Amino acid sequence: MPNAPLVVIGNANVDLTTYLQRAPERGETVLGQNFSIGMGGKGANQAVAAARAGAQVSFIGRIGEDAFGDMVITALTTEGLELEHLARVPGPSGVASIYVEDGGANRIAVFAGASGTLTQESAAQAVASHTDLKILVSQLEIDQRVVAAALATARAMGAHTILNTAPALAVPEGILRNTTWLIANEVEIATVLGGAGVTTPQEITVDVITAGIEGWALALGCHVIVTLGDQGAIGHVPGDGTFHFSTEPVTAQDTVGAGDCFVGYFAAHLIEGLPWRNALAGGVLAASDSVTRAGAQSSYPKRSQAEQFRNRALDSV
Ligand code: RIB
DSSP: OOOSSSEEEEOOEEEEEEEEOOOOTTOOOOOOSEEEEEEEOHHHHHHHHHHTTTTOOEEEEEEEEEEHHHHHHHHHTTTTTTOOOEESSSSSSSEEEEEEEESSSSEEEEEOGGGGOOOHHHHHHHTTTTTTTTTEEEESOHHHHHHHHHHHHHHHOOEEEEOOSOOOOOOOOOTTOOSSSSEEEEHHHHHHHHHHTTOOOOOOOOOOOOHHHHHHHHHHHHHEEEEEEGEEEEEEEEEEEEEEEOOOOOOSOOOTHHHHHHHHHHHHHHHHTHHHHHHHHHHHHHHHHTSSSSSSSGGGOOGHHHHHHHHHHHHHH
């Protein structure tokens, strides 16, 4: 019986990343400067970030019976995740084709593979088997019906839920109803709000968010955090106010998976009882550190740095 208090459901990918001056236009071939094969997938990234931040984490997902699946198992086992609900299924594992341009901007195409075979029933059963569940984390790179079933099960068990609305998709009311924390970047929040019938300006700036986030949290019915890259993150908890945290600017080398690093650290800090403002600051500090290194999971702060990052999160607010 898995006993982790923090459970992440989502996809695990192998990331095939080409580093180049600029990404090709349609019909164009450009030469890259570097290439790497790394471990990714928004679900697995968030689980790994949370584990490195010091949390005991269980991961619910699916991988294929191929060499990429072997790589995922090895990597996630090394990270110390509980993998009782990481099932292997026939066919290919999830894979992401990534371009990272000079300056760190990226483009990502994901093939879900095995992650696309998660079902509502298996997700609900897997979540329900976590008798010590306190927080469930999900994203939108798996079937929304699976996300809905997982969140509903967690809420029925009295747990809190974190929904990272990445990639940018409208979120049905059935999912929002069971979301405690909604975490989105500036593009994703506009999509979510549009889907919920809330009109937003074209450009979502710090001022726009600061002015609007209380109303957005009310309209969406949950706590809301908007992440803003090098401008940090802004959160609002109804009845407890709005908080903006940003840190020293860094030179970004590769921003792939930085949002996942934020989510994992935020969840891990909440689990260990940090106030949400400190958890938000901790997420910003870790994500900001991660963009100075290449890759997704390969860029996250190491487990040996967990205490140092926690102390910085505590001192920052
Ligand atoms: O959020 C970054 C992740 O998105 C990458 O690791 C890639 O696998 C895609 O899922």
